[in-house]
Amino acid sequence: MNKTQNHSDAMNAENFNFYTLCKVIQTIRQTRSTNGKIQAFAEYLRRLPSDRDLHLAAQFTAEGAFEEVSGKRASVGSRTSALAAAKFCEIDYDLVFKPCRTATGSSSETIERLMNNIPEAIEKRVPGNLTLEQVDEIFDQLYAVSSRADKEKILWETWSRMTPVEIKYFIRMLSQGSLRIGFETRSVVAAIAKAFKKKREDVRYAHMITGSIGKTAVLAKHNQLDEARFKLFHPLSFMLASPIESRSVDHIEQYVAEEKFDGMRAQVHVKENTVQIFSRDLNDITRSFPEIVSFFIERKMPATVFDGEICVYKDDTILPFQLLQKRMGIKKPGKKILEKYPVLFIAYDLLFTDGKPIFDLKLPGRRKLLEKLSKKHRLPTSVQFEISGNDDIEYLFNRALRHGNEGLMLKHKESKYEYGQRRKSWLKVKKPGGSFDTVVMYAHAGSGKRGGTYSDFTLGISVKEDERYEEEFIPIGKAYGGYTDEELKKINQRVKELTVERYGPTLGLIPKLVVEIEFDDIQVNRRTKAGYTLRLPRLKAIRWDLGPEDVDTLKTVEKMYQEKLQQERLTQDKNPSFEF
The missing domain is CATH 3.30.470.30 (DNA ligase/mRNA capping enzyme)
Incomplete structure (x- = not known):
């Protein structure tokens, strides 16, 4: 009997370990309906045998490796995980891992597939039915170490005891953000309410004043939501x-x-x-x-x-x-x-x-x-x-x-x-801080109601006459909405005609589709190629009448930024907007 069969047999009995949670998360990801997602997670939460498992399952799904109020961060970046995975799978990071990641569009998806298919990675892993509490202890170990070598050692030891799907979601939980399954904190709140037959608003209120989705789930289970107490020095959700x-x-x-x-x-x-x-x-x-x-x-x-x-x-x-x-x-x-x-x-x-x-x-x-x-x-x-x-x-x-x-x-x-x-x-x-004519450089597949279409777009400005750059266009921001369903259909048809590259869920386009975007402000961002990003960009109009030669330039962005900085402002000693 092989290792995989042993693990499969262990799953025949109801076993609420980390693997089970990851399979539920995977099911949620594959479910289109929001109500269906909530129902699936509610059923799982209801069956959990212990309060500790309930706490951790809600926390891992909504918040990640650590509770938001804990102040903890694992500091395991995507590059650290990627390099560790390449070594674990005994493949070249630049020649093999990076092209695979480009093809899938996701580092964690890439690692999951490599773990499933690379013989060296399969041989090193013996799934160990890790409990939620054991995984929680591993997250704490990663928090306690600072060097990349120490983090890599813990990752290798952990992955050797996990299935590929566990490894994928373990990595995503470390990022302390969304698991990218179309199931955010508000949906976890709804699932807790459904699982234990509570009013959603009561669950949301308890979560807000405790700052802990795990603690909220346990209070709901034991009919103790009214015992939730505000704790000073933990952040509250903003209105x-x-x-x-x-x-x-x-x-x-x-x-x-x-x-x-x-x-x-x-x-x-x-x-x-x-x-x-x-x-x-x-x-x-x-x-x-x-x-x-x-x-x-x-x-x-x-x-x-x-x-x-x-x-x-x-x-x-x-x-x-x-x-x-x-x-x-x-x-x-x-x-x-x-x-x-x-x-x-x-x-x-x-x-x-x-x-x-x-x-x-x-x-x-x-x-x-x-x-x-x-x-x-x-x-x-x-x-x-x-x-x-x-x-x-x-x-x-x-x-x-x-x-x-x-x-x-x-x-x-x-x-x-x-x-x-x-x-x-x-x-x-x-009122908008300004607007630019930009060109669509990349189209990204949407999710939820936009699933099956390309509804998110990376937008570029012109640098073809800028001696600082070799490219013709560089990214200045992303836009996610502002169009009608009919316009989106036309955009998607044009995207198909202009596609020249595919990176998993992302398409690289010939820069010919021009859109006008408006934004709230221009911000310096030295981590981007342009050196600037736009605050809250949104699509204003599809400019079918314009071509790439009409796109605004980086120098226009820089000029507008400087003009905003130098704008004369009314002082507070005349008609104040706030008082001491």
Whole structure:
């Protein structure tokens, strides 16, 4: 009897190990219907025998190797995994692995296929029915080591005890992001609710205040969701805004307006001498902004959680977001950086105070408490404006632009803090930061409702007369929507005609299909060939009338970026958008 047969026999009995979880994940990936995916995972969760297995299964599927609130990261990049896999399979990384990855379009898919087909890799593996807890211990081992050699040793030892499908999802869990199976955290929440017959909103609320999808699953199983407790210094899901043009608004007077600051959304948790700052993607960014930490420590505040914006602020003026970028990612900024790009946190909402969360308090109630704290501790706080019609919105919008801000936020007076939701309670009024005519360089296969079509596109700008480059076009961003179904059909027909290369789910195209895109802003990004990326690019129009010779150039991008930096801004000592 061979090794594979032994493993297959072990699976005949219901065995809730890591292999079983990976097979369920694979089934979910192959299921088109969202409800079908939720049903499959709910049935699996319901059958899990122990609370620990339930916790880990939910965590691995929704969050990856570590809980978001743990602050842990494995730091095993795709290159580390790829090099380790090439050595494990005894193949040349450049000559064999990289072409295979190009063909599949995915490093983890490539590794799975190699493990299935390379004799040397098959011979080295004896599947060991690893439990979820054993895999959790392996993730901790990877977290504890720093050298590539140590990480590679652990990976080899682990893979020798896994099947190919386990190896694929083990690698994806290490990335701490989506498993790329069309099943995100909200679907895991729905599956937990279905598995244990709970209201989805109750499960979502417990997950939000505990910060742990695994703990939430266990609470749901034992009918203890009402025992979920908020824990200070773990990030909460942010309330989101919808574009005003995507929502019909009948009674605009029921909203108040605030300027939408040209900064970075952040959440500040503070209790006396302890301060933590979290970004919109729930990462701890405290060390990057020591002056904000000092600001709050000086005020000796009680336990409080603020929602607001970090802005570069100098000479009574909010400076461009591009300057804030020079602070982002620097874990310990030096004196020169701190002096050149000083930052300020402007609070515009309150989530926790007086020992309790206040999400269910309506906006005026939260605002009253925020203003009370602001007055007592002298905190920068957004200014709110009453509005009665479109004329008010137009006036305040233009005023916000003169401040250099992005536009307006309209907030419904009766709204609660709808964490993680994007509804009509908050609306954003913005205008595009600009637009470019670009050429489609690559087409990527869509997923979900867009499955079977090419709906995601890498867009390029012209550098054919730029002495810094040998290519004719280089990427400037990606666009994922903005077209009708009929337009998408025409695009896909043209994509077929222009395809010259295939990289798994990605097609390389002859650069002839021109589209106009609009975007919110231009950002410096030295990791890209262009040196810039576009913030929130989206398709504005398919320019069937234009050819590749009409595409905008990198020099146009650079010129627009400089113009934005040099734009004159209204100072806060005249018509302020926030107050101390």
